[in-house]
Every structure is written in C-alpha cells, then in structure tokens.
Amino acid sequence: MRITLLFHILFSLMSAAAFCQQATITGKVISSTDKNPIEGAKVFLQNTSVSTLTDARGKYTISDIDSGEYDLGVFYYGSKSQLIRITIKSGNNIQNFEMEEIRQVLDEVKIDGNKEQNLGVRRLNGVEGAGIYEAKKNEVILLSNITANLSTNNSRQIYSEVPGLNIWESDGAGLQLGIGARGLDPNRTSNFNVRQNGYDISADALGYPESYYTPPAEAVEKIEVVRGAASLQYGTQFGGLLNFIMKKGPESKPFELTARQTVGSYGFWNTFVSAGGTKQKINYYTFYQHKQGNGWRPNSGFDLNMAYGSLTYTSLQRLSITFQYSFMQYIAQQPGGLTDAYFEENPRQSIRERNWFQVNWNLMAIVLDYKISDNLYVNIRNFGLLGGRDAVGNLQRIDRVDNGGPRDLFVDDFHNFGNETRLLYRYKAFKQPSVLLTGLRFYHGLTDRKQGVGSDSSDADFKFNNPRQPDGSDYDFPGENISVFAENIFNVNEKFSLTPGVRVEYIKTIADGYYQDKVLVPDPETGLAVDSTFYVDEYRDRKRVFLFAGVGLSYKASDDLEWYANFSQNYRSINFNDIRVDNPNLTVDENISDERGFNSDMGIRGSKNSLFNYDVSLFYLQYNDRIGNILKVDDETFRIYRYRTNVADSRHFGFESFGEIDLLKMVKPESSSGLNIFGNLSFIHATYIHTDNPAIKGNMVELVPEWNFKTGISFNHKNFRLSYQYSYTSDQFSDATNAVQTPSAVEGIIPAYQVMDIGLSYAYKWAMVEMGINNLTNEMYFTRRATGYPGPGIIPSDGRAFYLTLSGKF
Numbered sequence: 002m003r004i005t006l007l008f009h010i011l012f013s014l015m016s017a018a019a020f021c022q023q024a025t026i027t028g029k030v031i032s033s034t035d036k037n038p039i040e041g042a043k044v045f046l047q048n049t050s051v052s053t054l055t056d057a058r059g060k061y062t063i064s065d066i067d068s069g070e071y072d073l074g075v076f077y078y079g080s081k082s083q084l085i086r087i088t089i090k091s092g093n094n095i096q097n098f099e100m101e102e103i104r105q106v107l108d109e110v111k112i113d114g115n116k117e118q119n120l121g122v123r124r125l126n127g128v129e130g131a132g133i134y135e136a137k138k139n140e141v142i143l144l145s146n147i148t149a150n151l152s153t154n155n156s157r158q159i160y161s162e163v164p165g166l167n168i169w170e171s172d173g174a175g176l177q178l179g180i181g182a183r184g185l186d187p188n189r190t191s192n193f194n195v196r197q198n199g200y201d202i203s204a205d206a207l208g209y210p211e212s213y214y215t216p217p218a219e220a221v222e223k224i225e226v227v228r229g230a231a232s233l234q235y236g237t238q239f240g241g242l243l244n245f246i247m248k249k250g251p252e253s254k255p256f257e258l259t260a261r262q263t264v265g266s267y268g269f270w271n272t273f274v275s276a277g278g279t280k281q282k283i284n285y286y287t288f289y290q291h292k293q294g295n296g297w298r299p300n301s302g303f304d305l306n307m308a309y310g311s312l313t314y315t316s317l318q319r320l321s322i323t324f325q326y327s328f329m330q331y332i333a334q335q336p337g338g339l340t341d342a343y344f345e346e347n348p349r350q351s352i353r354e355r356n357w358f359q360v361n362w363n364l365m366a367i368v369l370d371y372k373i374s375d376n377l378y379v380n381i382r383n384f385g386l387l388g389g390r391d392a393v394g395n396l397q398r399i400d401r402v403d404n405g406g407p408r409d410l411f412v413d414d415f416h417n418f419g420n421e422t423r424l425l426y427r428y429k430a431f432k433q434p435s436v437l438l439t440g441l442r443f444y445h446g447l448t449d450r451k452q453g454v455g456s457d458s459s460d461a462d463f464k465f466n467n468p469r470q471p472d473g474s475d476y477d478f479p480g481e482n483i484s485v486f487a488e489n490i491f492n493v494n495e496k497f498s499l500t501p502g503v504r505v506e507y508i509k510t511i512a513d514g515y516y517q518d519k520v521l522v523p524d525p526e527t528g529l530a531v532d533s534t535f536y537v538d539e540y541r542d543r544k545r546v547f548l549f550a551g552v553g554l555s556y557k558a559s560d561d562l563e564w565y566a567n568f569s570q571n572y573r574s575i576n577f578n579d580i581r582v583d584n585p586n587l588t589v590d591e592n593i594s595d596e597r598g599f600n601s602d603m604g605i606r607g608s609k610n611s612l613f614n615y616d617v618s619l620f621y622l623q624y625n626d627r628i629g630n631i632l633k634v635d636d637e638t639f640r641i642y643r644y645r646t647n648v649a650d651s652r653h654f655g656f657e658s659f660g661e662i663d664l665l666k667m668v669k670p671e672s673s674s675g676l677n678i679f680g681n682l683s684f685i686h687a688t689y690i691h692t693d694n695p696a697i698k699g700n701m702v703e704l705v706p707e708w709n710f711k712t713g714i715s716f717n718h719k720n721f722r723l724s725y726q727y728s729y730t731s732d733q734f735s736d737a738t739n740a741v742q743t744p745s746a747v748e749g750i751i752p753a754y755q756v757m758d759i760g761l762s763y764a765y766k767w768a769m770v771e772m773g774i775n776n777l778t779n780e781m782y783f784t785r786r787a788t789g790y791p792g793p794g795i796i797p798s799d800g801r802a803f804y805l806t807l808s809g810k811f
Contacts (some may be wrong), residue, residue: 019621024089025375026063026096027318030055030075033099036253039077041098041123042522047072047084052635054126057222058252064376067435075100075410093375093392119547121146121679122162122614122661123226124606127498127555131199131370131380132234133438133488134227135500136553136565138602138618138657140374141223148715148724148760150775150804151218152263152271152292156180158758158775159218159728161711163226164657164681167704167733169786173799174269174294175302176331176360178215179785182228182621183600183654184687184705185240192240193572194231198247198325200366200384204415205446206236207480208510209576213390214329214362216245217307219273220262220288229600229622230569233486233502233551234440236623239598239624243494247311247325250277250286258811265804268302271586284313297799298336299351305331319372331361332461338399338787341747348781348797356394357461358790363387378425381630385418391463392790393455398745399794402577409473410455410465420442423541434493442484449473450514476514481505500553505546508574512541545595551726565618566603572596575628588633590646598624604657612667615660623652627689628789629737631697632748643747643788648737649692655685673719677711680712689737698736706733720764729755735786746794747786753784754798771806775799 030042038059045052049071055061068091074084080100080578087096090127121143140163144151144652149158154175154487156168169179181187189211195203203210223246228234231242242613263271272294277286287310295302308328315321337353366384373379392411395403423440451470465471488502517540538634551569558564573596604618629648661679665672687702713726733755734740740748760773779801787796 024066024068024091025090025093026066026073026678027095028061028094028098029059030061030077030098030100031059031253032080034102038252039080039100042075042077042080042098044073044075044098044169047074051669056129057246057249065429070600119659121677122659124608125227125649127490128425128436131378131425131438133436133500133502135298135490135498136555137227137230138565138567138604138616138620139225140616140659142226144218144221144223144703148722148762148771148773149218149758150265150760150773151272152261152265152804152806154178154218154609155758155775157728157756158726160226161226161713161728162659162679162681163487164662164711165655165683165685165709167706167709167730169785170798171783171787172712173297173794173802174292174305174333175215176303176305176333177219178212180243181704182240183620184624184702186684186704190240190243192238193243193574194236194238194241195465196242196244197327198323198366198368198382199244199464200368200382200421201244201417201419201444202327202364202386204388204390204413205417205478206419206446207444207446207482207508208478208574209413209415209446209448213388213575214327215442216247216309216327216365217273217290219290220275220309222246222248228602228620229571230551230553230567232549232569232571232600233488233504234438236484237504237506237549237570239571239596239600239622240574242601244469247277247309248277248286249311249313250284252284253276257279259808260811261806261808263292263804263806265294266802268293268296269802269804270294282315284297286316295296296336297802298349298356298797300334300336300356302332302353303331303530305329307331321370322368323368323370323638324790325366325368326363327783329360332357332359333570334358334461335394335791337394338746338792338796340400340692340744340794341749343399344783344795344797348783349800350549351514352399353383353395353403355403355459356392356791357463358390358392359463360390361388373700376427377626380423380425382421383419386415391415392459393452393463393660394790396793400744400746405457407466408455410451410453410463410471412451412463412465414449415446416449417444417446420450420802422623426768430491431493433494435526436490437487438489439487440485442482442486444482446478446480446482448478449476450478472517474514474516476512476516476539478510478512480508488683492785496557498555500555500570502551502553506549506551506572507544507546509542509544510574510756511543512539514539561609562605562607564603564605566601568599568601570597570599571726572598583595588644590644593628593646594626596624596626596647598622598629611663612670613660613662615658617656617658618661619656620654624651624653625660625691627651629703630748631694631737632740632743643736648697649689649694652690653685653687653702653705655683657681671790675715675717677715677717681710683709685709700737700739701734703734703736703739704751706731706751721761723761724759724765726758727755728757729753730784747788747792749786751786752782754780754784756780756782767810769806769808769810771804771808773804775804777801 042055044061125134156252165182179187191211193211223428225244227242235242259275261273273290275288290307293304311325313323335356336351369381396409421442426437451471451475486504491499547571553567556564602620606616608614633746635646659681665676687705708731710729715724736748742749757777785796
C-alpha cells in the first residue's frame with residue numbers, strides 16, 4: 002500500500018506540473034433513436050492522425066492535444082457521419098454526439114437487426130480501459146454477433162474466429178472450458194490467465210490455475226483474447242489473457258428484463274433470466290441460470306445453478322465503484338473413459354457409473370475507477386474466492402472392470418484474495434503523445450487438498466471413510482505473489498510506436514501436510530512380502546524472484562493497415578498436481594521444477610468498418626523445462642507407468658491467419674442484408690529439443706494438432722440470420738513419447754476430426770427464436786485422453802444434438 006500511495010503522489014505531481022496547456026476531449030456517442038450507447042464509433046480530429054473508438058458504454062477520450070480550433074468528427078457504419086468545428090481549451094472538454102440512422106424510418110427491431118450486421122471479431126485499441134494492447138496480437142469476440150448455442154457455451158462456435166486454438170470438446174453441457182493456444186495444454190484453460198471483468202476467476206492463479214467456473218455465454222458481452230504478450234500486465238502464463246466482459250444494464254431505461262428458455266437433445270433444459278437498468282447514478286445487472294440434462298452418454302447427467310449481480314455507482318464522471326458477486330454450483334455424473342476398442346465398438350457406452358463431480362464457487366469483487374486528472378487514471382481491483390471442487394469415483398485403468406469397493410475421493414477447498422492497482426498516465430514525449438501504465442499486484446492463495454478413500458456406494462457421496470485422517474494425503478498449499486509491472490507506448494511519429502515493458506515477480510509457494518506411502522515387508526508368519534502402510538509428513542517452501550521484459554513494435558501504414566511485432570518472456574510455476582498428487586495412473590518427479598521461455602510474433606492486420614477484417618501473423622514460442630508425461634518401465638515389476646517430469650525444452654513455430662468479409666456490403670454498402678464469410682487457418686510445428694532422454698528427443702509435442710482450420714458463412718436480412726460453420730483439426734499425440742496406442746488408453750493418437758454446425762435466428766419486436774444443430778453429420782470423434790478425471794482413457798465428444806431457444810426482452 003505504501004508503494005501504491007507513492008505512485009499516487011508521484012503521478013499527481015507530474016500531471017499538475019507538466020503539460021499544463023494540454024487539452025482532453027471526452028464525450029459519449031449514442032443513437033438518436035433509442036438513446037443507447039454506440040460501441041465502436043470512430044471519433045477523430047480531421048486532418049490529423051488522432052482518432053479513437055468508443056467503448057461499450059459509448060464513451061471516448063482524446064488526450065494530449067494542444068489548445069486551439071479543430072474539426073471533430075464521428076463515423077459509425079450505418080449512421081450519418083458528423084463533423085463539427087470546436088474550440089478546445091486546456092483541461093477537459095466535453096462533446097457528445099447523437100448518431101442518426103441512414104434510413105429515416107426504422108422501427109426498434111430493424112435497428113437491432115442492423116447493429117447485428119457488424120463482423121463478429123474486432124481488435125482492442127492501443128489503450129483500452131486500464132490496459133495497453135499496442136502491438137499485441139489480440140481478438141475481441143462480440144457475442145451479440147454470433148449465431149451459436151450459447152446455452153451450452155459451445156466453445157467450438159464461440160471461439161471459431163480465433164485462429165490456432167486447440168479446444169477440448171469433452172463437456173457437451175458447457176460446464177467447463179478447455180482451450181489451449183500455440184501447442185499448450187487445453188486442460189481447464191490453465192495456460193491462460195482467465196479473468197472476468199479484469200479480475201482472476203481460476204481456482205488458484207498462483208499454484209493451481211485451472212478454471213472450474215466459466216461465465217455463461219448468455220450473460221457475456223464480449224471475450225478478450227490476448228496472446229502470450231499479455232504476460233507483462235496480467236501474469237506470466239505462456240497462453241496469455243482470456244477476459245470475459247459481462248453485460249451491463251442498459252443506460253437508457255431504469256429496468257429491462259430478458260428471459261431465455263432453451264430445450265435440446267438428451268434431456269437438455271436451460272433457463273436464463275436477467276434484469277438490469279440505470280437509475281440516476283446507479284447501473285445494475287443481474288442474472289440467474291439453471292440447466293440440467295441427461296448427457297449424450299449414460300451416466301452423464303448434470304444439474305447447474307448460477308447467479309450474478311453487479312452494481313455500479315458513478316459520481317461526477319470521474320469516480321465509479323462497482324460491486325460484483327458470482328455464484329455457481331453444479332453436480333455432474335461422469336461416465337468415465339473408454340479404451341480404443343470400446344470407442345470403436347460404441348463411443349456412447351459407459352463402463353463407469355460410480356464417478357461424480359461437484360463444484361461450488363463464490364467469487365466477489367470491488368472495482369474502483371477514478372480519473373485523478375485529465376492525464377491520470379487509476380483502477381483498483383479487489384477480488385476474492387471461496388470455492389471448492391470434489392470428485393469421487395473409480396480411477397483405476399479403464400481396461401479393468403469396476404467390481405465395486407471403496408472409491409477414490411478428492412476434496413479441494415480454495416480461499417483466495419488479491420488486489421491489483423493500475424495507474425495510467427498520458428503525457429508527451431518528443432512532441433508525440435505517450436502512455437505509461439504501471440501496476441502493483443498482491444495475491445494470496447490457500448488451497449486445502451485432501452485425497453483418500455471414499456464410500457463403496459454408487460451415489461454422489463463426497464465423505465471420506467476416515468474423515469479425521471484421509472488415507473491418501475492431506476495438504477495445505479498457501480502461496481503469495483507480489484508483482485510490479487510497467488509498460489509505455491512511445492509514439493516515435495504519427496505512424497510508428499515502440500512499447501517496452503517489464504515485470505518483477507515474487508512468488509512463494511508452500512506445501513505442508515502428509516501423504517500415505519507403502520513398502521513391502523516380510524510377513525512374520527508366512528515370510529511373504531506384504532504391503533506396510535505408513536504416513537510421511539512433508540513441508541516444502543519455495544521462494545523465487547525474477548524479472549521479465551518485452552517489447553512491441555507497431556507501424557500503422559494507414560487507418561486500415563497495421564504491421565506489428567512483439568517479444569515477451571513467459572514463466573509458469575509448478576502447480577499442486579505437479580508437487581503432490583495420488584493418482585494410480587501417474588507418478589510425479591519429486592524434483593520437478595518451474596518452466597520458462599518466451600513468445601514472439603509478427604504480422605499484419607487491418608479492418609474496414611463492417612466490411613472486412615483480417616490478421617495474418619507468424620509466431621515462435623520457446624518453452625524451456627517443459628513439464629510433460631512420458632512412459633517408463635518399473636525396474637522391479639516391469640509395469641509400464643506414466644511419469645510426470647520436466648521432459649525437455651520445446652520449440653513451437655507456425656502461422657495464424659484470419660479473414661472475414663461481408664460480400665453484400667462490399668457490393669452494395671446501403672444494403673440492409675449481409676453475407677459474412679470468415680476463415681481461419683493455423684499451422685503449428687512443435688518438437689522436443691535439448692533433452693537427454695532419447696525416447697522423446699525430436700518427438701512431436703503432445704496436444705499439438707499441426708493444422709487447425711475453421712470457416713463459416715452467415716446470411717442476415719433484417720431480423721433473420723442463418724449460419725453454417727465447418728471445423729477441422731488434424732491428429733495429435735497425447736504424450737511426449739508419441740505412443741500410438743496403449744492398453745490403458747491414456748496414451749495414444751487423437752485422430753483428426755471434422756465437425757459442422759448450423760444455426761438460425763429470427764427476431765420480431767420483443768421476441769426472438771433461435772435453433773440449430775451441432776455436429777450436423779453426427780461425427781464420432783474425441784479430443785482428449787484423460788489421465789484421471791473425468792476418465793481415465795478416451796473421452797468421446799457429443800454426437801449430433803438439436804437445440805431450440807425462445808427469448809423475450811421486456
């Protein structure tokens with residue numbers, strides 16, 4: 002807190018003493034018809050290179066300009082452009098705009114339909130909110146522009162326009178999200194820093210960064226995806242940032258109610274109700290969701306309840322305070338994995354009926370935004386998590402029949418809290434506007450993990466047979482993280498910018514507890530070797546401090562064309578599964594260590610209003626001391642087992658490309674219809690290098706499909722939209738030894754697969770109907786071989802499924 006106070010004093014003095022003649026223009030752009038804010042409108046000073054885009058609340062800021070007379074303009078596709086002459090004085094100048102639709106007579110439904118004709122993906126501005134994204138590869142997914150099965154968080158459809166993602170499709174209900182990028186493990190999106198409205202939502206961002214909670218797509222406004230260069234601002238993960246921005250209440254009315262009801266195949270039922278609005282200085286938004294279903298396979302039923310509330314108080318347009326609370330609870334039966342033979346015989350079968358999983362999540366946040374001066378802005382995020390996840394079942398090899406008996410039980414409780422304070426300072430350097438972002442982060446995580454023997458029943462019983470001293474292990478994993486970071490945009494001239502950054506990390510992780518071990522001792526009566534069980538106390542304390550750096554380059558040849566390049570170092574600490582886990586399918590190296598490396602990319606991107614959008618780039622990722630699984634043979638029993646350790650360094654390189662175009666708008670800009678075509682293609686070549694293990698040297702890195710291709714087409718006319726999507730993913734290995742097939746089915750090839758989806762929607766006044774078919778051709782495929790839950794073995798993806806959604810807005 003002393004450091005934060007020092008930042009406040011330092012930058013306040015700087016802003017008061019320097020650039021006293023600088024001016025700032027702020028304002029809001031809204032629709033003249035319904036008074037709703039307009040996002041993505043371009044506000045610019047004519048005959049200069051100065052421009053910006055409005056945010057989700059229609060607000061914009063143009064800073065660091067000299068006093069004088071200017072022509073201030075605003076442009077938004079489908080609306081009449083405006084250009085006014087204004088006199089700018091030092092300090093803050095307010096100028097609002099009301100945009101008029103090009104077509105003079107439009108009812109409310111037609112206006113909404115016109116807005117939906119925007120392309121589905123946009124880019125983050127160089128500075129947006131309390132973040133710097135200049136020269137960083139990023140995508141922003143606009144959920145309102147996607148025709149998809151939002152009730153199941155269908156990730157294949159939602160993330161279809163983000164190139165290079167490997168998506169695990171082992172959860173047809175959308176209870177959990179599993180995506181990886183550039184050859185990183187998709188398991189519960191643990192290689193991304195996953196956030197909601199800018200704060201952490203994973204189990205333990207420090208030691209167990211797996212995401213059991215995923216915000217429902219029906220309540221999400223947009224999803225921000227920033228690749229590995231996000232490490233300097235958001236944490237050192239190799240994957241980068243995944244940030245869910247939740248919806249807010251409309252600013253033009255005090256109350257609005259939305260109700261959505263979805264039914265689907267295999268007993269699927271989803272109810273979603275939200276309410277929001279603005280009353281004087283208070284904006285609020287809340288929702289409740291319930292969904293249940295039987296699942297595509299036997300023994301895969303689920304029941305989920307989720308709720309969310311957000312309340313924002315804004316005072317004098319300089320200060321806003323937001324309180325948010327998220328709740329999730331679900332229980333799901335898990336049908337277990339399959340061997341290769343079982344999958345070929347019938348992928349819908351289940352040979353486990355006693356496996357269960359449950360999650361409880363309570364996420365709280367208080368966010369403060371304060372504009373100290375026209376040039377200085379502070380954002381303070383306080384957040385905390387009280388949650389847990391429990392799993393019970395038979396984790397023995399899937400090629401062995403479950404004959405009953407006690408089950409394996411895992412119980413985790415999470416108690417985390419943190420603070421992240423950011424200061425954004427705008428100033429001039431070399432007569433060019435510059436932006437400095439500094440931040441301080443404190444995070445404390447505590448995970449209580451117990452493993453042992455559970456009941457021998459078939460129901461969802463999450464109690465240990467020996468609750469006082471679980472038979473497997475009992476650990477506390479406290480940890481602390483203190484980080485200081487800074488990035489600065491230096492505009493060398495009107496077209497070229499340089500953005501260096503640094504981050505200092507202090508990490509402390511502790512493992513304190515015991516585990517059960519067994520040794521062979523001679524029986525005093527028979528003389529034969531028998532198991533002798535005893536408990537081993539263990540305490541580990543690890544501290545490390547390190548410095549990371551990065552730099553970004555951007556050259557904006559025009560408003561529609563940008564060349565960019567970026568280099569950023571990355572780091573990933575070992576997590577609790579890497580330190581101590583009791584899994585009959587896995588043995589962990591006691592000397593396992595952290596992973597380090599870097600991301601680099603360079604590319605070209607651009608967009609033209611709502612007509613086209615593209616991004617083509619090359620990337621190189623260096624991953625040192627990569628943790629992975631290899632097969633080893635026990636010297637005494639000659640049993641083959643999986644061994645988790647630092648297997649080698651790995652090298653990943655390839656390209657990621659994306660393009661989208663509205664053909665009808667290109668031919669006839671005034672058309673009220675649209676025909677959008679998109680495609681993304683990525684190639685990743687990832688191999689193991691620098692290793693003394695001959696079994697993996699030169700092998701392909703696991704969970705890395707070399708080719709990933711998605712394309713789609715959507716047609717919209719007024720209130721009707723029809724979409725089709727095709728996805729192809731090439732084959733991939735599941736372990737570092739590149740095993741093709743093993744009896745346990747934990748290792749082996751994940752064959753190439755292709756999937757097609759179609760959807761349509763129609764809106765009439767306050768009502769809308771949506772329907773579609775996922776996996777149109779009923780492809781039998783799988784994307785994952787699990788080592789433990791929800792397997793072990795092959796986890797089949799869902800076959801063909803239908804859905805129908807009715808919604809109303811009042």
